[in-house]
Amino acid sequence: MDNFWNERYINEQFIWGTKPSEFTVLCEKYLQKNKVKDILIMGIGYGRNGKYFTEKGYHVDGIEISEEAVKIGKTFDPKINFIKGSILDLNIELDKRYDAVYCCDIMQLFPRIEQKIIIKNCIKNCKNNGIIIISCISNKDILYGRGKNIGENSFEIKEGHIMYFTNEEQIRNIDEELELIQIDYFIEEGRNRIYGIYKLKNKWSKNCT
Numbered sequence: 119m120d121n122f123w124n125e126r127y128i129n130e131q132f133i134w135g136t137k138p139s140e141f142t143v144l145c146e147k148y149l150q151k152n153k154v155k156d157i158l159i160m161g162i163g164y165g166r167n168g169k170y171f172t173e174k175g176y177h178v179d180g181i182e183i184s185e186e187a188v189k190i191g192k193t194f195d196p197k198i199n200f201i202k203g204s205i206l207d208l209n210i211e212l213d214k215r216y217d218a219v220y221c222c223d224i225m226q227l228f229p230r231i232e233q234k235i236i237i238k239n240c241i242k243n244c245k246n247n248g249i250i251i252i253s254c255i256s257n258k259d260i261l262y263g264r265g266k267n268i269g270e271n272s273f274e275i276k277e278g279h280i281m282y283f284t285n286e287e288q289i290r291n292i293d294e295e296l297e298l299i300q301i302d303y304f305i306e307e308g309r310n311r312i313y314g315i316y317k318l319k320n321k322w323s324k325n326c327t
């Protein structure tokens with residue numbers, strides 16, 4: 119996977135441009151209202167969304183597997199702390215827990231079993247009562263159903279290129295440790311997407327009397 123992304127970044131550099139996604143701009147308002155100060159971004163790429171957050175005064179750490187993306191990102195926004203590593207690594211143990219974990223535009227790359235690991239890693243690195251934001255390519259996208267069906271909501275849309283789509287039920291039942299705050303479909307960059315904003319339930323208050 120990292121070779122695929124390294125090659126893309128070498129050939130295309132700022133693949134999605136240098137501006138943040140519209141979704142990121144909307145989320146920032148929500149994060150501001152909730153007094154978020156530091157954010158962890160999963161699969162940050164070269165940091166087009168991270169840069170928007172640092173410009174607004176947030177501290178941003180981002181995990182990224184592609185060393186090429188990290189190289190581009192460090193020049194693009196020296197304020198972002200890029201962590202070269204895999205969001206699938208169960209041993210990710212960062213120094214702290216974050217007010218918010220932002221996980222956008224990556225789930226379509228991973229089969230369900232790996233998506234669950236990513237969600238657990240989001241949870242592991244989020245503060246109690248912290249915010250987790252997940253956006254995915256939805257089952258209403260134009261590519262849904264194209265090519266060979268290889269599993270639930272998963273299609274090999276062309277040889278060697280599998281996409282894992284997400285539906286409303288999956289967003290609603292993402293993990294029992296997360297309370298869903300907002301859910302909706304939206305269209306950006308021509309793709310139909312779905313997002314969930316969650317609050318991490320306070321584990322420590324659970325059995326307290």
Ligand SMILES: C[S@@+](CC[C@H](N)C(=O)[O-])C[C@H]1O[C@@H](n2cnc3c(N)ncnc32)[C@H](O)[C@@H]1O
Nearest residue numbers: 123161162163182183184203204205206222223
């Ligand atoms: C579709 S891009 C989205 C990048 C970024 N979220 C954005 O919207 O600009 C997916 C990113 O995930 C990264 N990635 C893929 N697998 C990863 C993994 N296992 N761990 C960390 N990053 C990964 C890729 O290198 C790529 O930068």
